[in-house]
Amino acid sequence: MTAELQDNLTLIEQSAKDFAETHIRPYVMEWDESQHFPIDMLHKMGEYGFLGVLVPENYGGAGLGYQEYISIIVEIGKVCGSIGLSVAAHNSLCTNHIQSFGDESQKQKYLPKLATGEWIGAWGLTEPNTGSDAGRMKCVAVQDGDYFVLNGTKNFITHGKSGHVAVVIARTGEPLDSHGMTAFVVERGTPGFSGGKKENKLGMRASETAEMVFDNCRLHKSQVLGAVGDGFIQSLKVLDGGRISIAAVSLAIAKGAYEAAVKYAQEREQFGKAISNFQGISFKLADMATKIEAAELLTRQAAFLKNQGLKCTKESAMAKYYASEVSVQVATDAVQIFGGYGYTKDFPVEKYYRDSKLCTIGEGTSEIQKVVIARDILR
Numbered sequence: 001m002t003a004e005l006q007d008n009l010t011l012i013e014q015s016a017k018d019f020a021e022t023h024i025r026p027y028v029m030e031w032d033e034s035q036h037f038p039i040d041m042l043h044k045m046g047e048y049g050f051l052g053v054l055v056p057e058n059y060g061g062a063g064l065g066y067q068e069y070i071s072i073i074v075e076i077g078k079v080c081g082s083i084g085l086s087v088a089a090h091n092s093l094c095t096n097h098i099q100s101f102g103d104e105s106q107k108q109k110y111l112p113k114l115a116t117g118e119w120i121g122a123w124g125l126t127e128p129n130t131g132s133d134a135g136r137m138k139c140v141a142v143q144d145g146d147y148f149v150l151n152g153t154k155n156f157i158t159h160g161k162s163g164h165v166a167v168v169i170a171r172t173g174e175p176l177d178s179h180g181m182t183a184f185v186v187e188r189g190t191p192g193f194s195g196g197k198k199e200n201k202l203g204m205r206a207s208e209t210a211e212m213v214f215d216n217c218r219l220h221k222s223q224v225l226g227a228v229g230d231g232f233i234q235s236l237k238v239l240d241g242g243r244i245s246i247a248a249v250s251l252a253i254a255k256g257a258y259e260a261a262v263k264y265a266q267e268r269e270q271f272g273k274a275i276s277n278f279q280g281i282s283f284k285l286a287d288m289a290t291k292i293e294a295a296e297l298l299t300r301q302a303a304f305l306k307n308q309g310l311k312c313t314k315e316s317a318m319a320k321y322y323a324s325e326v327s328v329q330v331a332t333d334a335v336q337i338f339g340g341y342g343y344t345k346d347f348p349v350e351k352y353y354r355d356s357k358l359c360t361i362g363e364g365t366s367e368i369q370k371v372v373i374a375r376d377i378l379r
């Protein structure tokens, strides 16, 4: 990493940290308990550039790279994993899909609104019966003259109800044909497009997760992103970047839990001394610190390749797989270090514990990351 990039990262980290302390920290447990999605706060984040991190400046974005993006997600996600997840889904799924595959008029129309946070984005690939096996999706788009008619349901979609604009991938060909799916951009308010059930979740409760329902929704052919039939291939490329962002959310949660555990272990006394003096606790902290550093190195390596425009499918899957598993392990150990207090809502570690689990599931489970890695190394 160059000195210039390091200085830049330090400045960006400070700005994200300040924002999180002022606009997120005071409300974290209230939003979590009531499962409130703080969309007004997200709009505010846009004013700070956190919703258009990777978007070029000529489209109203911050024009930064993946290293800065990781730093922003880490500082925000350390304070609230849910908001880290929403920032990740908005930037690297919806916005990045339009940025990477939209034509010039689609970019002009959507990127400035998304990058400034005026509009919040969603991205729909998953369906009730097809998660890991997205190639068998049932949501169909049938061409009718200059229009496509969409029918079907997407579920578990971040901002599925409140998103102002969504990228949706639907079947336009045969099941399991990797060229049989097409990506569309669709605005909220389009007849036939509505938000469905909002999930009541274990963690990440302030990040809205909901269905998107399409009922004879007519989309003009100008709403196709890229070529008809390219939607699935595009999605896999979008997920390469998306997995770096979930690795960053994982790191955020792990770092937040670790920092809380270090502080507590030095303050909490049992048997006449701070519990950090017990090797059973200090070795746990040493393991946590080591795993976090290894996870960060994998994540930064994937980001480096992505910034260079190089293929990073294996590296982003490794980063996501490792960092998410580390996140769960570190959050679990942090609860253990807090003892009974770790099991209460008076301390932050129970929330890290609940939030961390999503990281091993969203944007491809750990098992699917291993499928991706194995396919690459066994070619």
Ligand SMILES: Cc1cc2nc3c(=O)[nH]c(=O)nc-3n(C[C@H](O)[C@H](O)[C@H](O)COP(=O)(O)OP(=O)(O)OC[C@H]3O[C@@H](n4cnc5c(N)ncnc54)[C@H](O)[C@@H]3O)c2cc1C
Residues within 6 Å of the ligand: 089, 093, 123, 124, 125, 126, 128, 129, 130, 131, 132, 133, 155, 156, 157, 158, 159, 204, 209, 358, 361, 362, 363, 364, 365, 366, 367, 368, 371
């Ligand atoms: C909070 C949240 C937010 C999300 N946001 C979005 C979003 O914005 N957009 C979107 O499109 N999706 C989103 N998702 C969906 C998410 O990507 C899927 O849940 C995930 O891909 C897993 O799919 P599934 O839930 O259908 O599980 P399944 O695919 O049914 O998997 C069930 C189990 O089987 C295992 N399994 C499946 N296939 C294999 C295999 N070949 N080998 C070994 N094991 C296998 C899995 O690893 C898992 O353990 C979100 C999910 C959550 C919970």
